[in-house]
Amino acid sequence: MERQQHRADVVIVGSGYGGSIAALRLAEAGVDAVLLERGRRWPVDDAGDTFATQAAPDGRAAWLSETSPLTDAKLDVHTGVLEFVEGSGMNVLAGTGVGGASLATNGTMCEPPAELFRRTLGDVLDHREMHERWYPEARELIGCAPIPDDVYHSEFYRSARSFADQLDKAGIPWDKVDLAVDWDVVREEMAGTRVRSQIDGLNVFGVNSGAQRSLDRTVLARAEASGHIDVRPLSVVTAVRPAEGGSGYHVDYESIDERGEVLRRHRITAGRLVLSAGTLGTNRLLLRARESGALPALHAALGTRVGNSEVITARTGMDENNARQGGPAAILARDWEDNPLGPVSLLNFPWPQAPEGEGWTTTIGAVPAPALGAFRHDPATDDVVLHWPADDPALERAQSAIGHTLDRLNEANPGSRTAFSRIGTTGGNVVGGVPLGTVTDDAGRVDGYRGLYVVDGSLLPGTGVPPALTVAAVAARVTSTLVRDVVRPR
Template sequence: MVREQHRADVVIVGSGYGGAVTALRLAEAGVDTVLLERGRRWPVDGSGTTFATQTAPDGRAAWLSRSSPLTDAELDVYCGVLEFVPGDGMNLLAGAGVGGASLASNGTMCLPSEELFAHTLGAVLDYREMVERWYPQARELIGCAPIPDDVYESSFYRSARSFADQLERAGIPWSKVDLAVDWDAVREEMTGARVRSHVDGLNVFGVNSGAQLSLDRTLLARAEASGRLDVRPLSTVTEIGPADGTAPGDGGGYRVDYDRIDERGEIVSRHRIVTPRLVLAAGTLGTNRILLRARATGALPGLPAALGSRVGNSEVITARTGMAENNPRQGGPCAIIAQDGKDDPARPVSLLNFPWPDAPAGEGWITTIGSVPAPALGVFRYDPDRDDAVLSWPVDDPAFAGARASITRTLDRLDEANPGSRTAFSRIGTTGGNVVGGVPLGTVTDDVGRVAGHPGLYVIDGSLLPGTGVPPALTVTAVAARSARHLVGDVTTGA
């Protein structure tokens, strides 16, 4: 199959939070940009059937796989919204589709405390600068807002209010959390004017009502409307390297080889695009996968030795039962966040009520997903037999004992303050959707994502962060906004 060749001023790989922010800022600056996204577009058309659901899963739930850890169903092979990748001690979930992880996430936007920020990024970034400039910009870009009082007080969100009551009895502070949600659309779900999605907790594989403020409908739509952004869905990057006739790392630009596929994963055509500026925004898994392969195959042999290191996962998954019955279908996404640092201020536990649409009836279940600071000890390594990046996660390392103890103390306080309730399970997630790191900011890159020793090569996504201690989407967006400003300056000045 002949590989067609193209050129572009800037190429972005990936359309999640980092890629979308970067694409918008380049478009606003009048820079022509090509964005390669391996997944398809997922237009919400009013039919209420765009995405699979937990109650009716099919191939749309998984990326080119017959199985998913989120359902027991056997699936047809399709380019669905979530890729599952087994690792050593930690499995990964990675978004696929125009809009990346914003399609199939809770859209939870949490600001880390100064202590948490210092623990993960304080050696590279200034917290005051981030709080005064880049976090507000991130909120504005995403359009996030907490659940309105009238929605919160409705019957659909009784489980959230039940969780808040339990937290108050235990003396654990809580607040409403910012969410990337169109609350007017949720109100229409409540009245039946739209298909019930968020109010029934049916959001793991996408939100059929259109209530999710996913990036394909917000930032990417704005960038495409400018005429400066060319989004190419179903484009899977197979290799990057120096542009033809140049040496690795000499500033002569980059080639990106990619395949156009159909919705069943079959190759339709092969392409090569050459660019002086390449931005990797393919998410933690995708960016590590591309860079580690480039180093291992000799395409970019000079990539820093620290590549693949400092991978963090602070995700906590818990469930408690034995309380008064709450909704059989629990309203979502996560409406409130508890933040408990009473017993161990260095390791505060954050818990968000997570909707579980098939919770056992009559048993009063509440599921939470959240974070606790944990050391970034994971490592991505290139496996030549799999031709892929594999995550090694030392799940039994004693360094995680403090994080587990913090979780246990918070859950014990909840159970003690709410007689009859008990913890059904609790773990630091072994299948992570919030895994970050591998391309640590200030080590593999400078403080704005320029890859060391490789002029014109940038990373702008969650792989820059060795953790945040809270769900990372807002921090990824804020760091991307800061990095994109410098990228635009490099492009427009020819630096």
């Protein structure tokens, strides 16, 4: 198949938080860019059937696979919203589609407390600058807000109120967490004028009502409306390498159809290349490029300091089956000060399939587990494998910290007991591999390769709270340098 040749000033790979924010800031500066996204668009309409649901999953749930760890159903092969990749000690769940993982997240937008931020990122980033400038900017871009009182007190959110009540009894502080949710649409779900999605906890494969403030409807929509950003969905980048004569980068990509069949091969050459393919995607492209000799001088730390502080817990024996109730997570338990084993965050989390009559309360949360993981290139498959030392003693302490919080909850709420508690073995919150300040400078510029930038979750080691808001805040910060470099070349 002949390769089509194109040129662009700037190419962005991936349209999650990093890519969408880069696209918007470049567009605002009047810079034209091509954004290559491997996934499809997911336009939500009044039919309310854009995404697969947990009740009737189909190929839209998984990226080019007949199976998904989130359902037992056999799926038709489609360019669905979540890619699942098996690793050694930990598996990765990665969002795909225009808008990246924002299409299918729980939408929780947490800023880590100062102490956690300093512990994990303090050697590269100034906490005060991030807290005063970039976190507020990220919140404003995404447009997030906590659950409003009328929704919280409705019959659909008994689960959130019950979790708050359990925490009060245990003396554990909590907040209503910021969520990337359009609460007016949730009200329409409650009124029966929109398809029921969030109020039934149906968000893991995307939100059919349109209540999710995903990036394709917010940040990226603004970037596209400028006319400067050419978004090319169903464009899978396979390789990157410097162009001859040091004048930018060649980016090879394949146009595919919605079943993953390759339609055309392309090479686009750009003066600047911005990688925002998410933790899995960016590690894949860079490790492949180092192994193939295309980018041989990439730092030895590439692929390292991968973290996943996600915790899934389930308690049973409560009076009510709270897990079958509305979502997304509304209550953030902040066991940050009193837990002698380390700060623990827990968010109530719907589980629509929870067995009836067993009184489940499920949570998803985070602990500051050390970033011990590493992506390594496997020559047999020319792909990356995540290696996670699940038995490392350093993780035991983090696991014990969660146990401590759950024990307090169980003691204060007689009848309840912990059924499950594990630092994520299948991580949607996996970040790292391209450590900011080591593989790149503190502005995401890749060491040794002028004009090559990384602006996504792969820059972070994980901060002990869910990562999306920090990914967005860091993206906003590093993108400001990218824009300066493009507008006023060094």
